[in-house]
Amino acid sequence: MKFPSRISIRLGVNSYDILLGSGHLARLGQEIKRLQLGTHAVILTNPTIQRASGLTRQAAASIRRAGFEVKSMTIPDTERSKSFTMLGTVLSRLASWDGPGRKLFLVLIGGGVVGDLGGVAAGIYRRGIPFVQVPTTLLAQVDSSIGGKTGIDLPHGKNLVGLFVQPRLVFIDLEFLKTLPDRQFRSGLAEVVKCAVIRDAALFRFLEATPLSALRSSTNRLGWVISRAILVKRWAVEQDEKETRSIRTLLNFGHTFGHALEAATRYGTAYTHGEAVSVGMKVAADIALRLNKIGDSELEKIQGLLRHAGLPQTVRGVKEADLLKAMAQDKKWSIGRNRWVLPTGIGRAIVQTGVPDRIVRLSIRSVLER
Amino acid sequence: MKFPSRISIRLGVNSYDILLGSGHLARLGQEIKRLQLGTHAVILTNPTIQRASGLTRQAAASIRRAGFEVKSMTIPDTERSKSFTMLGTVLSRLASWDGPGRKLFLVLIGGGVVGDLGGVAAGIYRRGIPFVQVPTTLLAQVDSSIGGKTGIDLPHGKNLVGLFVQPRLVFIDLEFLKTLPDRQFRSGLAEVVKCAVIRDAALFRFLEATPLSALRSSTNRLGWVISRAILVKRWAVEQDEKETRSIRTLLNFGHTFGHALEAATRYGTAYTHGEAVSVGMKVAADIALRLNKIGDSELEKIQGLLRHAGLPQTVRGVKEADLLKAMAQDKKWSIGRNRWVLPTGIGRAIVQTGVPDRIVRLSIRSVLER
Numbered sequence A, B: 001m002k003f004p005s006r007i008s009i010r011l012g013v014n015s016y017d018i019l020l021g022s023g024h025l026a027r028l029g030q031e032i033k034r035l036q037l038g039t040h041a042v043i044l045t046n047p048t049i050q051r052a053s054g055l056t057r058q059a060a061a062s063i064r065r066a067g068f069e070v071k072s073m074t075i076p077d078t079e080r081s082k083s084f085t086m087l088g089t090v091l092s093r094l095a096s097w098d099g100p101g102r103k104l105f106l107v108l109i110g111g112g113v114v115g116d117l118g119g120v121a122a123g124i125y126r127r128g129i130p131f132v133q134v135p136t137t138l139l140a141q142v143d144s145s146i147g148g149k150t151g152i153d154l155p156h157g158k159n160l161v162g163l164f165v166q167p168r169l170v171f172i173d174l175e176f177l178k179t180l181p182d183r184q185f186r187s188g189l190a191e192v193v194k195c196a197v198i199r200d201a202a203l204f205r206f207l208e209a210t211p212l213s214a215l216r217s218s219t220n221r222l223g224w225v226i227s228r229a230i231l232v233k234r235w236a237v238e239q240d241e242k243e244t245r246s247i248r249t250l251l252n253f254g255h256t257f258g259h260a261l262e263a264a265t266r267y268g269t270a271y272t273h274g275e276a277v278s279v280g281m282k283v284a285a286d287i288a289l290r291l292n293k294i295g296d297s298e299l300e301k302i303q304g305l306l307r308h309a310g311l312p313q314t315v316r317g318v319k320e321a322d323l324l325k326a327m328a329q330d331k332k333w334s335i336g337r338n339r340w341v342l343p344t345g346i347g348r349a350i351v352q353t354g355v356p357d358r359i360v361r362l363s364i365r366s367v368l369e370r
Helices: A025-035 A047-052 A055-065 A084-097 A112-124 A138-144 A174-179 A182-199 A201-209 A212-217 A219-239 A248-252 A255-264 A273-290 A296-308 A320-329 A357-365 B025-035 B047-052 B055-065 B084-097 B112-124 B138-144 B174-179 B182-199 B201-209 B212-217 B219-239 B248-252 B255-264 B273-290 B296-308 B320-329 B357-365
Strands: A006-009 A016-021 A040-045 A069-074 A104-110 A131-135 A152-154 A157-161 A169-173 A339-345 A348-353 B006-009 B016-021 B040-045 B069-074 B104-110 B131-135 B152-154 B157-161 B169-173 B339-345 B348-353
Touching: A006 A219, A016 A025, A016 A219, A025 A055, A025 A104, A025 A131, A025 A169, A040 A055, A040 A084, A040 A112, A047 A055, A047 A069, A055 A069, A055 A104, A069 A084, A084 A104, A084 A112, A084 A152, A084 B084, A084 B152, A084 B157, A104 A112, A112 A131, A112 A138, A112 A152, A112 B112, A131 A138, A138 A174, A138 A182, A138 A219, A152 B084, A157 B084, A169 A174, A174 A219, A182 A201, A182 A212, A182 A219, A182 A248, A182 A273, A182 A296, A182 A339, A182 A348, A201 A219, A201 A296, A212 A219, A219 A248, A248 A255, A248 A339, A248 A348, A255 A273, A255 A320, A255 A339, A273 A296, A273 A339, A273 A357, A296 A339, A320 A357, B006 B219, B016 B025, B016 B219, B025 B055, B025 B104, B025 B131, B025 B169, B040 B055, B040 B084, B040 B112, B047 B055, B047 B069, B055 B069, B055 B104, B069 B084, B084 B104, B084 B112, B084 B152, B104 B112, B112 B131, B112 B138, B112 B152, B131 B138, B138 B174, B138 B182, B138 B219, B169 B174, B174 B219, B182 B201, B182 B212, B182 B219, B182 B248, B182 B273, B182 B296, B182 B339, B182 B348, B201 B219, B201 B296, B212 B219, B219 B248, B248 B255, B248 B339, B248 B348, B255 B273, B255 B320, B255 B339, B273 B296, B273 B339, B273 B357, B296 B339, B320 B357
Parallel strands: A016 A169, A040 A069, A040 A104, A104 A131, A131 A169, B016 B169, B040 B069, B040 B104, B104 B131, B131 B169
Antiparallel strands: A006 A016, A152 A157, A339 A348, B006 B016, B152 B157, B339 B348
16 A cells, blocks of 8 residues: 655645655755755744654754754644734744845744644735745645644634735644544545545445554554545635636535634534534535435445544534534635535535525534434 | 727636726626626725726726626725735624625636735635636736736735636726826836836837826827737736746746845835836846847837836945845846846837846846945
8 A cells, every 4th residue: 555755736836745655754854955045944833843742843853954044933722822813923023033135944843733734924024925825734734734724713703814825835743643633534435535525435335344443553554544534625616716617615524514614613622623524524424415416325434433433423503503603704604695515425525505494494403413 | 099998818727808998897796797707796895996986986886887796895995905914804794794606706806906816715715716817907908807817915025825817807906096096007007018018019119209297198108108018918928827937937028136126125116016027127128238139229228218208227225135035036037047038129128047146136236336
């Protein structure tokens, strides 16, 4: 079971490579050197990653060995860090280390918070400086570090401020996953399942056939699964870099309801993003069944895989009205003229607008526990 | 003497038109409608413009007549407004007016401050919303509103945060110039002279032959002069949108020294941007003479036109050491391996690196009054 060590994202002048491996952080500095990203590296990471392993030190050492000056800064590992204030702090730190003859670039070692906030900072400091994503969670490795979506939150909503800006390199080291808590691993797996359902039946079958413990413990299996999810993401991003067509929208399978669930539970600890997306996939699959896009056996297959991955398919203590309200507030998915990503089989999906409210309600009720 | 009413900037998917006219604000709403920019317009302007004429009201009325909801907000007309804090205020205002079914766009009615800050806000709100530039100063009409450079300042330096993001429309109304103070008009003229020297000998000759009062008082003359300067800017921007080649750098003629003078005088009222650029053009032309890029007669022609435009060619009360220090701090133009835009004739210029320090010093001394 081999997996590719390099996956290229072709986006014209914004093209870049994703390097995939295990225990290969010693190569990071040379890869950065080859790309001529600048002279001074600023590593942005979080205290958890910095403490949990020697990996950030290895990364920093590799970059230093390649001849770069390196400075590190950490931001707390919580969604609250994705704030306008924190963005200002990061930009100021960049500015105070900058100077004549220096060319700064950012190395973002962390999960979605570090990647999203750091991407915004890199995108607007001096009208854009290069940045490298070193995603440390499964979610970031298969999803958020790839494709150029960056964002911070405002009190009015999540990811309201940001830009599309592609990294110059995504460097994935599977070693980071060893210290990842189980719940976070499963949460990342939800995005993998998503990719399998919308586009990759072979990945779907492999996930079905592989016990979770066998997946986590094998670098080769893990690398293969991650590479397949990345290839699905690449397929969407290459055709639709800025989500102006509906191709990239397919990646939102499970997210219509998922975002609403996160909002209705105030982005608390009740549901991680991946768990919310998991329930959302069940809702969307249920809608697809009611609209005859898929049959019972396919719904059962999807539900079976979610169960197999240890992911939830029901919610407790959330009111239907709150979910509907949150969906109506969501600009992309407002319920009047709603837009859903629906599976039409295993490995196939479509974007469907105008699903009748009645059907939406029935499918939502199907996941609400009393 | 006719001038084009529409100049197209061709930048692939980022292409847009510049509309040029006098007293044509009534058309603004229809043009915005044709471009399908959104549903709700947010006008960003400054109190001076809002008070000085009925023009912002005309603009708002035209947009309303075309069927859009309109909200206005003003920011103080000073460089201090180009702050991270003010950016946060604008973004929050956008977010609080936003909602399901709404598609916001920005209309920036003002000079460089409104255009630069508003451009950043439009570029990063919801990963980019459309915006229209309605430049109200000569400087903004011929220079800052075109080409997609946006920016705000940090305590560490000017324009340290921003991005390249093109407007969807630039709408120029010459009426705005009627209330423009004389000093500001001449300051804008400095950028016009710059364009003439680097690329447009016919514009240079016309400016030489036209008294300032005759220029200001004639819509046709003014429109023609502005259109010629825009065509020079277009020529550079179309070939080099993000200043990655040295073509766009040519627009920095006069700015090497100009930026240093502004920094050395702490961006105070002693020298406007255009005045600083004017002295900077004298310095650059002086260097060009010493390097035999131009002859005495061409230096005299350039100096003659600056004099004719009522623009300064010398500075008082500034120390040579402070200017050299400011230039050394300027990342683009650091004096070790410096980079200068030098005229090689009237209507021609080159980017020259590594001008000997001795020559730089001599040319700087040539503008220092005791």
